[in-house]
Amino acid sequence: MKxxxxxxxxxxxxxxxxxxxxxxxxxxxNDNNEQISFVDQLTKNYNEYxxxxxxxxxxxxxxxxxxxxxxxxxxxxxxxxxxxxxxxKSKIKFDRSFAGESFYLIENGKKLKFEKGIGIHSxxxxxxxxxxxxxxxxxxxxxxxxxxxxxxxxxxxxxxTFVFSxxxxxxxxxxxxxxxxxxxxxxxxxxxxxxxKGYKYLKISVKSNQNINNDxxxxxxxxxxxxxxxxxxSNKFGLExxxxxxxxxxxxxDENSTLSNEDKVKYHKSIxxxxxxxxxxxEALEIDENILFALNYLFNEDNEALELYATGGEINDENxxxxxxxxxxxxxxxxxxxxxxxxxxxxxxxxxxxxxxIYKKIIIALALNNPSKYKDWWNQEEINPYVRYNxxxxxxxxxxxxxQKEYFxxxxxxxxxxxxxxKALLELEQRIQNKSWHPKLDxxxxxxxxxxxxxxxxxxxxxxxxxxxxxxxxxxRSHFDGNFSKGGxxxxxxxxxxxxxxxxxxxNLYNPNDSDAIKEFNKVDKLYNLxxxxxxxxxxxxxxxxxxxxxxxxxxxxxxxxxxxxxxxxARELGQPGHSAYFNYRPNNYWSLDNNIFGWSKTRYTLHGGxxxxxxxxxxxxxxxxxFAAPFLILAENVLMNKDDxxxxxxxxxxxxxxxxxxxxxxxxxxKQISKYEKLLHKATVVSQLNYNAWYKLTTSYIxxxxxxxxKKDLTKKIVIALQNYPIAYYYLSKVLIENINDQAIKSELxxxxxxxxxxxxxxxxxxxxxxNVSVDVAKNILNVDEAIATFSTKGKDAxxxxxxxxxxxxxxxxxxxxxxxxxxxxxxxxxxxxxxxEKQKLNKSFGIYVGILGIDETFKIQIR
Numbered sequence: 001m002k003x004x005x006x007x008x009x010x011x012x013x014x015x016x017x018x019x020x021x022x023x024x025x026x027x028x029x030n031d032n033n034e035q036i037s038f039v040d041q042l043t044k045n046y047n048e049y050x051x052x053x054x055x056x057x058x059x060x061x062x063x064x065x066x067x068x069x070x071x072x073x074x075x076x077x078x079x080x081x082x083x084x085x086x087x088x089k090s091k092i093k094f095d096r097s098f099a100g101e102s103f104y105l106i107e108n109g110k111k112l113k114f115e116k117g118i119g120i121h122s123x124x125x126x127x128x129x130x131x132x133x134x135x136x137x138x139x140x141x142x143x144x145x146x147x148x149x150x151x152x153x154x155x156x157x158x159x160x161t162f163v164f165s166x167x168x169x170x171x172x173x174x175x176x177x178x179x180x181x182x183x184x185x186x187x188x189x190x191x192x193x194x195x196x197k198g199y200k201y202l203k204i205s206v207k208s209n210q211n212i213n214n215d216x217x218x219x220x221x222x223x224x225x226x227x228x229x230x231x232x233x234s235n236k237f238g239l240e241x242x243x244x245x246x247x248x249x250x251x252x253x254d255e256n257s258t259l260s261n262e263d264k265v266k267y268h269k270s271i272x273x274x275x276x277x278x279x280x281x282x283e284a285l286e287i288d289e290n291i292l293f294a295l296n297y298l299f300n301e302d303n304e305a306l307e308l309y310a311t312g313g314e315i316n317d318e319n320x321x322x323x324x325x326x327x328x329x330x331x332x333x334x335x336x337x338x339x340x341x342x343x344x345x346x347x348x349x350x351x352x353x354x355x356x357x358i359y360k361k362i363i364i365a366l367a368l369n370n371p372s373k374y375k376d377w378w379n380q381e382e383i384n385p386y387v388r389y390n391x392x393x394x395x396x397x398x399x400x401x402x403x404q405k406e407y408f409x410x411x412x413x414x415x416x417x418x419x420x421x422x423k424a425l426l427e428l429e430q431r432i433q434n435k436s437w438h439p440k441l442d443x444x445x446x447x448x449x450x451x452x453x454x455x456x457x458x459x460x461x462x463x464x465x466x467x468x469x470x471x472x473x474x475x476x477r478s479h480f481d482g483n484f485s486k487g488g489x490x491x492x493x494x495x496x497x498x499x500x501x502x503x504x505x506x507x508n509l510y511n512p513n514d515s516d517a518i519k520e521f522n523k524v525d526k527l528y529n530l531x532x533x534x535x536x537x538x539x540x541x542x543x544x545x546x547x548x549x550x551x552x553x554x555x556x557x558x559x560x561x562x563x564x565x566x567x568x569x570x571a572r573e574l575g576q577p578g579h580s581a582y583f584n585y586r587p588n589n590y591w592s593l594d595n596n597i598f599g600w601s602k603t604r605y606t607l608h609g610g611x612x613x614x615x616x617x618x619x620x621x622x623x624x625x626x627x628f629a630a631p632f633l634i635l636a637e638n639v640l641m642n643k644d645d646x647x648x649x650x651x652x653x654x655x656x657x658x659x660x661x662x663x664x665x666x667x668x669x670x671x672k673q674i675s676k677y678e679k680l681l682h683k684a685t686v687v688s689q690l691n692y693n694a695w696y697k698l699t700t701s702y703i704x705x706x707x708x709x710x711x712k713k714d715l716t717k718k719i720v721i722a723l724q725n726y727p728i729a730y731y732y733l734s735k736v737l738i739e740n741i742n743d744q745a746i747k748s749e750l751x752x753x754x755x756x757x758x759x760x761x762x763x764x765x766x767x768x769x770x771x772x773n774v775s776v777d778v779a780k781n782i783l784n785v786d787e788a789i790a791t792f793s794t795k796g797k798d799a800x801x802x803x804x805x806x807x808x809x810x811x812x813x814x815x816x817x818x819x820x821x822x823x824x825x826x827x828x829x830x831x832x833x834x835x836x837x838x839e840k841q842k843l844n845k846s847f848g849i850y851v852g853i854l855g856i857d858e859t860f861k862i863q864i865r
Contacts, residue, residue, distance in 0.1 A: 037534020038394070039465045042387045053290075053333075060287040071137055074229035075279045078145065078222030079118060084134040084170070084201070091129050093119035098216040099150035105189035105218060108660045109700060111151045112189075115322050117220035119150075122160050122208035129206045132170065136200040138224065143202060144193045145222035149215070153185030157214035161207045164192065166199035173203055182209045185216075188665055196224075223279045233282045237292065239299050241281060246270035247662070253655055254676070255683035259648070265303055267651060268310035272298065274658075275324040284325045290332025291325060294367075297335050304357070305342065308364050311647055312451035314615045315371050323371040330385050331367035338363065338389065348396075350439055353447040362392055365454035377461040377558040377573075378541040387464045392457075392568075395471055396446070399437040403472065404428055404480045424479035431481075438482040440471055445585060446568030450643060452613040452636070453570045453585065460565030461558060461573070466543045469533040470566035486571075486584055487563025488556050488595055489814055489829070494854050495550030500541050503549045512537045524548055553855040557582040557595045560812070574630055575604035579855060583630070589637055589770050593630075596811040597853050600774045601781035603630035612636060616692050631728040631778050632692075634771045638726075639690040649688035656680040656697060665704070674705060689722040692729055699733045702740075709743040716750050720757055725769050727761050727778045730754070758783055777807050790815075790851045793865045800840060802833045802851065802862075814854035821847040822859065 036044070067073065079094055086092055097103045097119040104111055123129045147162055159182025165173040176194045183190065196202060206217045226232075230242035240246075249266055253259075259267060272295075273281075284291050298306045309331070315323045335342075342363070344356040366385035374383045408428040411421055431437075449457065462470060470487075477485035485491070496502070504510050507520035521537040524530065528544050535542065543562065546555045557573045557580040564571035564584040571584035576598040583593050593600055604627065605612050612629075613636040639646050659677050663670040678701055684694035702715055716737045723730035731754065738750050761779035764772040780787065790804045804815055808831055817826040817833060819842040826839075835843075843849075845864045852859035 037465070039387060039391065039468075039534055042390050043384065043464075046384060046386045049333075056289065057287055064283070064286045071139055073138060074232055075223055075225035075282065076138070076140075077116070077279055077283075078133075078219060078224070079116060081133050081135075081224065084132045086131045087127065087129050088123055091121040091123060092131060097150045097152075097218055099152040099214075103218045103220050104151040105146060105148050105220065106151045106186065107146075107189050108665060109188075109704075113320060114146075114218075114220040115320060117218060117222065120204070120206050120217040120219065122206050122212045122215035122217070124208075124212055126208070128163075131204050133202045133204075134170075134200065135196070135202060135224065139226060140224040141195065141197045141227040142193055143196050143222075143224050144191075146189045146191055146220045147183075147222075148187060148189045148218055149183045149185045150218050151185050153214045153216055155184055155186050157184065158182060158209040158211050159184045160209065160215045160217055162190070162217070163203075163205040163207065164194060165203045165205070166194075166196055167201040167203065168199060170201045173201075183217075185214070191664065221277050223277075225279070229282075230278055233285075237285055237295075239295055240269065241273055241278070241295075243270065243273050243278065246273060247658060250655060250658060255652060255679045259651060265306065267654070268303075268306045269299060271310040271654065272306075274661075275319065276321040280321045280325065284329075288325070288329050288332075290329045290336065292332070293336055294328045294332035297332075297339065302342070302360075305360055305364065308361065308451055309367070311650070312364055312368050313455065313613070314611075315368060316611055316615075326371035327367050330370040331363065334363045334367060334385060334389055337386065338393075341393070348443065348447055350443045351447040358396065358447050359389075359393060361449065361451055361454045362389055362458065365451055365458045368451070369455055369459045374459050374461065376463045377543075377555070377562065378463075380540050381463050383459065383461075384464055385458075388458060388467070391464065391467050392441075395440045395468065395568075396443070398440050400440060400475060400480050401435075401437045403475070404432060404437065407476065407480055408432060421479075424481075427481065428479065438475070438480065440475065441568035442484055443568070445587065449568075449570070450640060452640060456570035456572055456585075456613075457565045457568055460562050460571070462562035462566065463542055465533070465535055466562075467566050469528075469530070469535060470543065470563050472529075472533070474563045474567045484567045484569070485563060486560055486569075486592075486594060486812060488560030488582070488812055489854075490560075490812070491547050491563070492556045492559045493550040494552060494556065494814070497552045497554070499549040499551060500545045500555075503545065504541070509537055510539050512539050553595060554580040556580075556855070560584070560594055576602055583633065589641060590810075591633060591637065591771055591774075592810045594810075594812045595855060596808055596813060597856055599777045599781075599805075599807040600631050601777045602628050605629040605632060613640065614693070626728070626732055628781075629728065631726075631774050634774045635690060635692060635723070635726045635729055638770065639688060639692075642688065645688045646691060649684040649691045649694065652680045652684035652687065653691065653693050653697065656684075656694075674701065677701065685718070685722060690726070692723075695719050695723065695729070695733055699736055703736060709741045709746050712737045712741050713746050713750060717753065720754055724757050725761070725764060725772075725775055727758055727775055727782060731758070731782055773807065773809060788862065789853075789860045790862055792849055792862050794843075795865075798832075800835045802835070802849065804831045804833075804851070808853075816852040816854055816859065818850040818859070819843060819847070822850050825852075827854065 095116055097117075098121050103114040103117045103119070105114070106112070120129060120131065143164075149160060161179045161182050163175060163179070164177045165175045167173045176196075177192050179190070204219070206215070208215055230244065234241045246266065246269065250270065285295075298309060315327060338359065341359040342356045344359070345354060347354050348358065366389055370383075370385045375381060376383070408425065411417060411425045411428070414421065417425070446457070460467070473491065474485045474487065477490055507516050508514040509517045509520065511517055512521075517537060524544065528547065530536070530544055535544065543559060546559050551559070554573070561571040561573045561582040561584065569585045571582055573580055573582045574593075579597050581593055581595045581597070581603060583591050586592055593603065612633055616632040616636050656677050659673050663673055678698060681694045681698045681701070684691050685698075698715060699719070702712055716734045719733050719737075720730045734750065734754050738747055741747050741750070758779045761775050762783070762785070764775050766772050769775070787805055787807070790802055792802050794800060802817055812829065813831075815828050815831070815833065817828065818824060819826075819839060843864060848861045848863055850859045850861055
């Protein structure tokens with residue numbers, strides 16, 4: 001009997017029944033007697049919850065705002081306190097800088113983005129821009145703020161000076177802090193924590209140096225607070241959220257310390273607390289039930305989840321408090337619905353991995369990805385973490401029994417079967433008799449992924465509704481024999497960049513209710529079984545369009561990355577000069593670069609705001625720009641193969657980072673801490689010699705301090721030896737250090753030292769390291785070794801073989817070969833193509849042989865030898 005969807009009147013009922021309700025694999029029936037697909041059902045239930053959640057959050061926000069006027073409010077951000085007076089209102093901006101949207105300041109050499117704050121501009125004629133706050137209705141003890149000149153101004157202008165003063169009567173003011181030197185955009189941000197207890201007024205003044213151009217002052221993370229507010233609010237929420245207490249705990253550790261299991265729990269909690277400005281965290285806990293739910297679970301219930309979340313990597317390059325709060329909110333929502341899944345102790349029958357751990361990693365990966373608001377490859381639909389979790393859980397639970405049987409019946413009645421299909425029919429019959437079914441995911445990979453790898457699967461840029469469709473065809477390609485297609489050219493032909501738009505206009509598919517659109521969609525539905533997966537035409541592009549009408553390199557690579565992810569294999573689209581490729585994860589920790597034209601050494605690390613594992617992306621080291629940084633992936637892969645060592649190494653990096661956070665660089669206090677800072681980082685490299693984070697921080701420290709040329713020489717050699725198989729890392733770090741050495745003899749010695757390792761990299765083999773081909777390619781690029789796209793000879797063991805460059809090994813490229821002066825082309829996916837007898841007869845030395853790769857128009861001539 002067909003069921004009708006129940007419309008839940010109360011949120012608790014929805015929450016308690018949802019996990020069971022949405023697990024039904026059959027389509028439901030809505031009030032209009034229409035079938036609802038599995039994913040549509042998920043989306044509907046999610047939207048019902050979201051509507052109620054947003055209403056509750058809005059109500060709580062209003063209630064919280066009313067409480068902030070109370071005299072005993074424990075803290076209040078500066079932008080929430082009404083100012084008493086200002087010299088020139090036109091020179092004050094709230095929640096944006098005079099340099100543009102948001103705010104940017106530099107901390108420890110890195111440009112940070114802040115969403116909330118105050119922009120303040122200096123005035124002409126030596127006048128001070130002053131803003132006064134009346135604090136007489138509050139009992140605050142301290143005022144804390146980050147401040148400076150917006151970093152987007154770089155070195156422009158001659159700077160501004162900040163002055164912070166207090167008063168009892170708004171007449172006579174006492175200066176608590178005044179800058180000794182004007183602030184410029186490329187200066188480190190300043191931090192102050194002022195004792196304002198007993199005072200009734202605070203005045204913030206900005207003075208121009210002389211020229212007011214680019215005087216874009218910034219105040220962010222500004223807070224009035226009572227001295228014990230962290231403790232009071234930690235007690236209120238039943239969570240230890242006072243970072244000062246964690247810092248006291250961490251101060252007991254040095255480079256010789258080790259972590260007990262109890263210490264490790266505190267360390268992981270400190271990582272999470274450290275990510276968010278305290279006042280923002282406490283405000284969020286007052287209004288967002290999901291954040292409180294997530295922290296309660298991590299801090300009080302599940303140490304394994306705590307560790308996975310704390311060590312699962314940064315969100316992106318802008319790890320703002322707001323992003324981390326969004327992440328915790330997503331985590332809380334997923335836990336609210338699926339916490340019981342994480343407690344399943346049964347093991348998967350195929351891989352012997354605990355099911356609760358697999359589901360836990362999916363949820364945490366989604367929560368870490370969600371703040372980036374990734375969309376599908378057409379940039380239309382946002383990824384829904386709740387829907388995506390349920391899709392992958394369903395795929396993980398199911399096998400291909402039903403599909404094998406359906407496909408067997410389909411082939412049995414098909415006329416004019418090919419030889420491959422005849423063979424497949426026999427094999428299907430045998431498997432069905434033996435009840436030999438296969439998982440829908442590549443479980444040997446998927447079940448054993450760590451969080452970093454799982455994040456790549458979960459942020460696949462395909463429409464949620466199409467994940468199961470992609471997954472189905474990834475397996476159907478090999479007739480459901482347990483193998484998986486890697487997409488791309490397997491399904492998408494090379495046509496035009498706007499093929500989808502031309503097609504939509506031709507059949508008016510932008511208007512789904514048009515008769516031509518309905519007729520055309522029904523036709524493609526029969527071709528690709530779209531309605532079976534709940535896919536319908538809503539006037540927006542979907543992956544099926546690319547399959548039907550083709551794309552160019554970008555669409556082909558996006559399809560490939562999406563199809564790989566749909567079966568549980570990490571993958572991502574990557575940029576090459578004027579081209580798009582994609583990498584994907586294979587068994588035995590191997591990464592393949594597909595639709596590859598320019599090789600790893602000419603591949604950018606990501607597209608569309610994504611991230612590489614460990615956030616190992618190019619960083620500005622004294623203007624050394626690493627544009628083509630995708631090879632960092634191989635370094636990250638190899639360090640994560642020894643994840644336990646890397647996590648311990650990261651503990652020492654974290655201790656060093658806390659020192660960076662506590663003391664302003666180049667201050668007297670910082671200079672006293674440099675030795676301890678560097679000892680911690682050196683210890684990190686001893687524990688995990690491939691930890692690029694530690695080597696990067698050491699390099700930065702050495703070039704920004706009074707190190708001798710000999711010190712820099714010693715560090716350079718250590719880096720090159722430790723990272724010797726990864727030229728993408730050691731070459732650029734050593735280059736920066738060498739540039740900062742004055743002694744020409746040492747420079748010359750080190751240049752030769754680095755050169756010897758680059759030449760050694762040219763000889764690397766897969767027996768030396770996984771993905772040795774990547775390091776060989778990078779070394780060749782650095783050394784400027786000229787490479788032909790292909791070679792050909794009529795003699796020797798490779799006679800009459802067109803051999804495309806080994807850097808394309810393992811790629812799914814389509815190669816183009818012309819033997820008649822580009823009048824026609826042979827297309828093949830064989831990297832080594834052997835000419836047949838007819839093709840040998842066509843050879844003409846005056847024409848030569850033209851070769852190319854589908855995806856670029858350019859062809860290259862190779863001589864007939």
